[in-house]
Each structure stands twice: as C-alpha cells, then as structure tokens.
Amino acid sequence: MNKYELLIFDWDGTLVDSIGHIVESILFAAADCELPALDEASIKGIIGLGLPEAIAALYPEVSDERTVEAFRRAYADHYLSLEAEPSVLYPGVAEALRAFRGHGYFLAVATGKGRRGLDRVLAGHGWGDFFDVTRCADETLSKPNPQMIHEILAHCGVGPERALMIGDSVFDLEMARRAGVDSVAVTYGAQPLEVLQACMPCLAIKHISELGDWLCSTDSLAEVVAHVG
Incomplete structure (x- = not known):
C-alpha cells in the first residue's frame, strides 16, 4: 500500500x-x-x-x-x-510525471498562475487533460492560504495525510503545512535551500528523479508496516 x-x-x-x-x-x-x-x-x-x-x-x-x-x-x-513558445520542462519532469501516473498516483497542480495562463501552457505541452485537477490563484485563494489544497483533496477524495505537496517556494510549503499535508522542497527553482528548510519539508530534492526514488522507499516502508500490522 x-x-x-x-x-x-x-x-x-x-x-x-x-x-x-x-x-x-x-x-x-x-x-x-x-x-x-x-x-x-x-x-x-x-x-x-x-x-x-x-x-x-x-x-x-x-x-x-x-x-x-x-x-x-x-x-x-x-x-x-x-512565452510565445512555452518555457521548457526541467530535465526528467515529463518522464517522472508519466511514471507517477503509471504507478497510480493522482496528479494535481496548485499554482500562482491565472487560469488562462495555466491552460495555455498546459495545452502548449500537450497536457490539457493530463492532471486530475488543477487550481489557480485567480479562481481560489492565493498561497499560502491552504484553500487550493483543500479543493484538490476534495476533488480527489483523498485525506491530507495521503497527499504530498512539491514546490520551490516557502508559499508552497507553508500552504501544505496549513493544510496538514507533507511537503517536498525543490531546490532548483526560485528559492534557496536554506530558506525552504525553515518550513521543515520531508525532503529536499535537486532533481525530480530524487522524488521518485524517495516515494519508492516510503512505499516500501508502508508495505512492510502493513504486513507486520
């Protein structure tokens, strides 16, 4: 499990x-x-x-x-x-997301972008219907208010203890904390590691592949605990 x-x-x-x-x-x-x-x-x-x-x-x-x-x-x-030609994905992102989808995870986006902007870039990357749910700052409350995550959890029917927020800013990590959701800090984005660590994420990653490796290890541990239980 x-x-x-x-x-x-x-x-x-x-x-x-x-x-x-x-x-x-x-x-x-x-x-x-x-x-x-x-x-x-x-x-x-x-x-x-x-x-x-x-x-x-x-x-x-x-x-x-x-x-x-x-x-x-x-x-x-x-x-x-x-952005006439959409900004490129970070290395390994497309492959990681497809792998997460293949492993059965719900996938969501919570962003400070507006809805029109997000829909445009999703279409540009051919991801118009790839994510299960997306939330934007102009259709709900801005980060770090947890409302985006509350709406995503409700849409997917998932409890906060079963969700993980991945982001590169203190606003992402603080939003997760307020929603009772674990977080992962991305250190290749906008804000440095020493700033992000103050939010006490479960993990800090330098490449998206590290997230997949860590999820595999946590899933393995969950399997062991469930079996022992």
Missing part, C-alpha cells in the same frame, strides 16, 4: 523552468509603471504568490488601483511575449 495517493505540484520553478521569464516580466512592468527596479532575489522571493499579492509584497507603497492594474497588464503582456 502506498503512503501517498496524491502528488500536488507547483508549476513555475518546480515543473517548468520559467523563473527567468517571471523576473524579467516583473522588471519590465516596474519600469513601465515608473516604479523602482528591485533586485532579482527580492523578485524570486515572491514567486508562487498570485500576481496581486506579489505586487503588494514587492511594492507595498502602491495602493492606487490604476497603477496596480497597469502593472498587471504590463507584466501579463510581456510574459506572454516571452
């Missing part, structure tokens, strides 16, 4: 190498709105949030709705131009 039934993945920085495009688009939107340019580390620190929450975190002094909307449009237009 498997310890986990449901694997929930963040998108940007976890499955797809799109961090550079996000940083560039934030910088473009800031310049377009005549806001101060921020350093790359600060911008990477908000990746995972919904765009309105990200703008508020980066520029708390900006409260004018027209400026926020102008920033959002500039960001979206520039990001779409960069």
Whole structure:
C-alpha cells in the first residue's frame, strides 16, 4: 500500500523552468509603471504568490488601483511575449510525471498562475487533460492560504495525510503545512535551500528523479508496516 495517493505540484520553478521569464516580466512592468527596479532575489522571493499579492509584497507603497492594474497588464503582456513558445520542462519532469501516473498516483497542480495562463501552457505541452485537477490563484485563494489544497483533496477524495505537496517556494510549503499535508522542497527553482528548510519539508530534492526514488522507499516502508500490522 502506498503512503501517498496524491502528488500536488507547483508549476513555475518546480515543473517548468520559467523563473527567468517571471523576473524579467516583473522588471519590465516596474519600469513601465515608473516604479523602482528591485533586485532579482527580492523578485524570486515572491514567486508562487498570485500576481496581486506579489505586487503588494514587492511594492507595498502602491495602493492606487490604476497603477496596480497597469502593472498587471504590463507584466501579463510581456510574459506572454516571452512565452510565445512555452518555457521548457526541467530535465526528467515529463518522464517522472508519466511514471507517477503509471504507478497510480493522482496528479494535481496548485499554482500562482491565472487560469488562462495555466491552460495555455498546459495545452502548449500537450497536457490539457493530463492532471486530475488543477487550481489557480485567480479562481481560489492565493498561497499560502491552504484553500487550493483543500479543493484538490476534495476533488480527489483523498485525506491530507495521503497527499504530498512539491514546490520551490516557502508559499508552497507553508500552504501544505496549513493544510496538514507533507511537503517536498525543490531546490532548483526560485528559492534557496536554506530558506525552504525553515518550513521543515520531508525532503529536499535537486532533481525530480530524487522524488521518485524517495516515494519508492516510503512505499516500501508502508508495505512492510502493513504486513507486520
């Protein structure tokens, strides 16, 4: 018997190498709105949030709705131009996801992207109906609020103790903690290991293949415990 039934993945920085495009688009939107340019580390620190929450975190002094909307449009237009050809998957991701599917896991995405953006990139990768369920920041509450995970669990009929969240930001891992779900930290994405470790993930990985190896070991342990029991 498997310890986990449901694997929930963040998108940007976890499955797809799109961090550079996000940083560039934030910088473009800031310049377009005549806001101060921020350093790359600060911008990477908000990746995972919904765009309105990200703008508020980066520029708390900006409260004018027209400026926020102008920033959002500039960001979206520039990001779409960069993503005319969708960002590539990280090495091994496609193979790992197919293997997880073959082993019977439910697969889900919980992302700070908007629904239109996620559907576009899923279609671009030929994954329009690959995942069992996806949730986006503009159709529920933004990370780290656990609502995305609650909705995914309900859709799949899986309890929190049987689900695993995989992500590259503290927002992913904190969302999992609030939902009572175990987490895995991805260290090749937006945020460094020392930041992610503060959230006490079950595992930190440098390559997606390490997740498969670890799941096999936890599944083997679950089999032994069930047999002994």
